[in-house]
Amino acid sequence: MVQLCAYAFFVALFSAGCAEQEIGDPIAVRDAWIREPPPRSPAAGYLVIENRGGDSVELIAAETQAAERTEIHIMEHSNGRMTMRKADSVSVPAGEEIELESGGTHLMLMQLRQPLKAGDEVELQLSFADGTQLKIMAPVRKGGYASN
Amino acid sequence: MRRINIWLLCCCALACALACADPPDPVETPAAQTAPAVEVPPLQDYGGIGGDFSLVDQQGEPFALKDLDGRAAMLFFGYTFCPDICPVTLSKMGRVYQLLGEREEDLATLFISVDPERDTAEKLKEYLAYFDIGAIGLHGDKSQIDEVIGQYGGHYSFDKEEGQTDYFVDHSTYTYLIDEKGKVRFLFRQSDGPELMAAVTQQLFANGE
Numbered sequence: 001m002v003q004l005c006a007y008a009f010f011v012a013l014f015s016a017g018c019a020e021q022e023i024g025d026p027i028a029v030r031d032a033w034i035r036e037p038p039p040r041s042p043a044a045g046y047l048v049i050e051n052r053g054g055d056s057v058e059l060i061a062a063e064t065q066a067a068e069r070t071e072i073h074i075m076e077h078s079n080g081r082m083t084m085r086k087a088d089s090v091s092v093p094a095g096e097e098i099e100l101e102s103g104g105t106h107l108m109l110m111q112l113r114q115p116l117k118a119g120d121e122v123e124l125q126l127s128f129a130d131g132t133q134l135k136i137m138a139p140v141r142k143g144g145y146a147s148n
Numbered sequence: 149m150r151r152i153n154i155w156l157l158c159c160c161a162l163a164c165a166l167a168c169a170d171p172p173d174p175v176e177t178p179a180a181q182t183a184p185a186v187e188v189p190p191l192q193d194y195g196g197i198g199g200d201f202s203l204v205d206q207q208g209e210p211f212a213l214k215d216l217d218g219r220a221a222m223l224f225f226g227y228t229f230c231p232d233i234c235p236v237t238l239s240k241m242g243r244v245y246q247l248l249g250e251r252e253e254d255l256a257t258l259f260i261s262v263d264p265e266r267d268t269a270e271k272l273k274e275y276l277a278y279f280d281i282g283a284i285g286l287h288g289d290k291s292q293i294d295e296v297i298g299q300y301g302g303h304y305s306f307d308k309e310e311g312q313t314d315y316f317v318d319h320s321t322y323t324y325l326i327d328e329k330g331k332v333r334f335l336f337r338q339s340d341g342p343e344l345m346a347a348v349t350q351q352l353f354a355n356g357e
Contacts, residue, residue, distance in 0.1 A: 035231075035232070035235060037231070037235070038228065038235065038274075038275045038278035038279070039274050039275070039278060040271075040274070041228055041229060041230075041231070041235075041275065042229065042231045042314075043231065044231040044232045044235075073231075073316075075232070077321065077338065080302075080320050080321055080322045080335075080337065080338075081303055081318070081319075081320055081321070082233055082318060082319060082320070082321045082338070083318045084232075084316050084318060085316075102232055102236055103232065103233070103236070103338060103339070106231070106232060108231050110314055111314075142239075143235070143236070143239065145236075145239045145240050145242060145243035145342055
């Protein structure tokens with residue numbers, strides 16, 4: 001009986017610690033958020049994709065009810081010059097993680113269906129080349145250096 | 149024997165829980181009011197770039213550097229459809245003003261649009277109001293923008309089809325610190341933080357400028 005309780009305790013702790021990730025073995029997505037956009041501007045989305053498997057995985061699409069169109073964008077930055085272009089996919093090598101972040105690769109939410117404000121939550125549906133589909137909730141935040 | 153197994157199990161459970169613990173919040177936390185000490189690089193004299201120009205602000209009024217009336221300025225190029233770089237820079241300027249405290253009125257923010265087709269005075273007004281830092285939005289026709297960006301050693305380009313409204317513009321990401329004489333004194337990179345930008349600006353003020 002005591003051993004049973006200990007096992008239950010073990011499972012509960014394990015589950016509680018891993019609550020904020022979406023896992024579609026071997027892919028896990030975490031820390032998603034959307035930057036609150038200025039009025040009538042597109043919004044940028046950021047997240048971390050972990051690949052816990054033995055083969056490379058590829059994010060090939062992202063969708064959300066919040067926007068008519070969502071694209072993956074890559075930024076190349078050198079010598080003070082920034083080039084941004086639409087990408088068909090983002091690859092995550094085996095055993096590694098890729099962060100979609102400000103100044104780097106990010107999602108672009110375009111033609112927003114409603115204004116997005118800090119505190120809102122947006123559901124992102126992510127599709128991978130191997131058929132994995134993951135949904136993750138992304139809070140809208142005032143990003144950058146806002147003091148709130 | 150049974151007692152040892154239970155303790156071992158609980159220790160394992162605790163270890164697992166700690167291993168799975170949430171990582172530190174990745175959201176950019178606001179810089180501490182007591183900003184970390186930064187090594188402040190000296191002001192420069194970028195004689196080969198910069199200079200005055202004539203554009204139009206978001207109220208539709210003509211604007212030239214001399215209209216700053218002795219204020220220093222942070223100048224950068226961007227556009228309102230920019231999803232990442234431009235909002236970050238404008239937010240960063242908000243933090244710079246906080247760090248400058250009572251001297252914030254001595255520094256203007258000049259946002260020059262490289263997207264004359266979409267960035268009308270109205271659009272700039274609405275966009276910049278969101279950031280609430282009193283930024284001056286400047287626009288002009290293509291030849292005027294080409295001239296100003298050339299003066300500042302910058303660059304912009306875009307591919308757009310006829311009638312397309314959702315195109316993106318590649319552009320320089322430097323922010324130029326301009327002194328009260330209209331001279332470029334520092335080039336900040338996109339990766340430079342508000343503490344550095346405020347500290348360099350304070351040098352300008354300390355020089356009695």
